[in-house]
Amino acid sequence: MHSVRPDPAESPIGVFDSGVGGLSVLRHIRAQLPHEHLMYFADSGHAPYGDKTEQFVVDRALAVTDFLLSRGAKALVVACNTATVAAIKAVRARYPELPVVGVEPGLKPAAAASRNGKVGVLATARTLQGQKFLELRQQISDASKAEFLLQPAVGLVDQIELGDLEAPAIAAMLEKYIAPLLDQGADTLVLGCTHYPFVKTGIERVLQAHARGDVTLIDTGDAVARQLGRLLEGAGLLRPTSLGGAAAATLRGYTTAEVSALAPAFANLLGLHPVVEKVAV
Template sequence: MNRVDSPIGVFDSGVGGISTLKVLAKMLPHEDFVFFGDSGNAPYGEKRREEVQRLTNNAVQKLLTHHIKGMVIACNTATSASKPMLLEHYPDLTIVGIEPALKEAVDNGAQNILVMATPLTLAMPKFQRQLRLFSGERHIETLPCSGLAGLIECGAQRLDDVKDLLRRLLSTTSDTQFDAIVLGCTHYPFVKDLIAECIPSHPRFFTGYEGLTRHLTHLLDDKNLLRTGNEHRSIEFLSSSVNPHETDLYRELFTSSIESATQFGR
């Protein structure tokens, strides 16, 4: 296969990366994709950094067997814990990773910002540096959402539990009228409407997906690896879950939402 025609690998700890894949597929309409969800080990957000690095490296090895020309780490936790290691180990592979879109919210003029993410993502040095950089000019609160990604991973069968957890988590924030919410985990956009119901100030949501895709496009273009046409686009779904229907869930979430999906993870 001509390397230009090789697919782009997309990796997440579970179903969350499907939200990123949707934007990638829309903005790069000529590219093939291989998505790998590590649902058998989800969620990552409360694991030790070394364990996340091991699992992420295993995912890269799996995607490399599909002769990918680039890889998107569609998991904030995996990006925070593993991206520097991956760049060192795979210098010839184009690698980008999603990170909490705090700068995007600031650049768009937000003054009162809530960052929702996993405990590990919020604790990582790179995010902490960003937080210190912008906190002097903005009111920024962080909300560690322990357990939320795991519930979302289960699909609509745990939707009531998701709603209860969101109400409890958001009740611990201040009375600030947030004008922006940064969704620092790729699972969270699937329940964005439920989050909005708990925030009366009608904030804007930021994920960073468009910026990530533009960055990937630029890197691939620099290497002359962008496709200019593709009559038979392929998007393949892979999972580490023992549930034989897990990839059915991925496909369904790619075209619908967690509330309307009829197949569920576990």
């Protein structure tokens, strides 16, 4: 008797980040592709990536990708700006057949949105120093004549990972990092790390305090989800929506730190309560 081969379209999408920041991307993926099974991997045991060497980030990205593929992933979303800049080339080289989507700071939409051509970019130091980012900046700067004002937000990811988004430490950091960009005339601000949309309210408070409510914020999570949908469709891997009695979309969480960190992040940031498992990867 022939065994029935599983339908690859029924396999889950793997989404990973150094911590909980990628949940901001996961939110967009669930909104746009609500029928897809998802796995979210928080490499919190090795976070943050922003102050690590490029080789360290490459090694982690490959290890996490291997793990997600072992759990059946049909596609991969690198929901971390630092890992995209440092490691997506290595991931694609190792797995040329795998649909892979990365996130990169939204310099192009920011340049288009800016009225005065001055764009502030808030990101980790590792992202801002990466070759991929520097090439992107040069290319868009040449094409648009936009001036990109770079601001490494040292320590902000660590604070967001702690979970208290209203903490005075976060408010102080946002003021410290955003005020100089406003002083230089930025009218558009790129949230160049997937953690930052979670403190959007705090960012808006800083803008209001400086009477700069006209500043446009650029979050690329929506564009990442759209690109993922296009890749899945092109590869014939979209899970059918009209499945009648088919199983509802599932979500599983994995972390290299404690479950007690990721589970509350799902609940507090997204209002979700998936099964979360600690793994050694």
